Amino acid sequence: MEKIRNEMAGEITLSATPGSTMKKWREIFAITQVELADLLKISPSTISDYEGNRRKSPGSGVIKRFVGAILEIDTQRGSPILSKFQQGEGKSEQYFELHEFATSISAIDFQKMLNASVVANEELMKSKKLYGYTLMESLKIILEMPYSQFPKLYGTMSERAFIFTQVSTGRSPMVVIRVTPMKPSLVVLHGLKEVDPLAIKIAEREKIPVISTNMDLAKIKEVLNKI
Amino acid sequence: MEKIRNEMAGEITLSATPGSTMKKWREIFAITQVELADLLKISPSTISDYEGNRRKSPGSGVIKRFVGAILEIDTQRGSPILSKFQQGEGKSEQYFELHEFATSISAIDFQKMLNASVVANEELMKSKKLYGYTLMESLKIILEMPYSQFPKLYGTMSERAFIFTQVSTGRSPMVVIRVTPMKPSLVVLHGLKEVDPLAIKIAEREKIPVISTNMDLAKIKEVLNKI
DNA sequence: AAGCGACTTCGCCAAAAGACGTACACAACT
């Protein structure tokens, strides 16, 4: 859902005629101007003005509300169109969750938000900036995920935090990082009991700071989704 | 390149604080406000005003120019950051080209633009609308492309044209469509010599109109990229 | 402490955006 939302918004924004592109999407979702206007609490003629490219550069707010309304209407209808778009998406999502932040955040602030303690490479913390995170169950990633999915762990940016859940010693997660071509900026271990010395060795060699938290998983997601 | 452009624009547009997200991207590309302002021929303070969220809903034009300038600067520098984003992208692109139109286009208009003749299901032409196309070499797709790539042929929308190049009888392309779960709205055969009867049979069963053109490939791309 | 580069804050102004309502075009259908 968030993927198609972003794609719609991006395409409208980049179009030479944003209004025509808005129209295109409304038609794809088979929604009338009246329906859309009702939900947005504006008049249908306003919609038509946009679609006729009377406003050459509609504001991000308008585009955001427009895209949101289209997706909401489709959802209310039982997602007849949305379901078409989400066919190929399920595969990667069963292994991990990707999230990009709207603004950058420093590793230090990130650590504070998660109420985490530093396990390795504390001196590297202050120079790191984060632009998103990837949350995954360490065992599932190692045992079940096909190799072809690995590059997807990085989303758009490698300047991100890898959050591993259900960790016992932290060894396996660090090995995963060791054998992957790209490297995250920060590693978060969740549920850690005892730190494996090899995990720290790897962290030092790869120059990646590692922090540990035991905050409730739902709480973690809630906090991070605000960024 | 177009993918990351769209992603940036979409993210900025959807953000609750578009300015902060603009800032995030400028920082990711390690560009100063002054550089950006120079290229955009506006004053640096204007950039700062945006980034400080003084404009709550920047217009699509601003966002488009902003994203464009960032990508241009990075390109001029030899794409130090862009190259990071384009790592995993090459795989699918060697098999086919995807393109989404900014506005919808009718199958009839599409046919005229390509100077094409109808091979099958002429009566279905008038009801079809297209939102993009996928261009591929028929032999390469059949012989070399891994199965996992097939869903990607449809881009965001299945309401699109499949353009097969280097076609002799049109049989194999139609077989590909027969065995794929999703179906395109229109098939274009390029370089067709003699139509295989089975190809037409498949088209009729799948209710997909088929047209044929011999227009120069470069010309085709040029024409379609204007939509 | 002086200077420099990068960035922020703010008052101000012209030009658009954002919205409305009315009028109008054009297919369906009764």
Place this chain on the structure above:
DNA sequence: AGTTGTGTACGTCTTTTGGCGAAGTCGCTT
């Protein structure tokens, strides 16, 4: 021929955007 649903065109209004420049902050380097 009349009505109903969908979409366009446009005059008009207020609020924002989009832009500038001057003044100021905040680290660095020298």
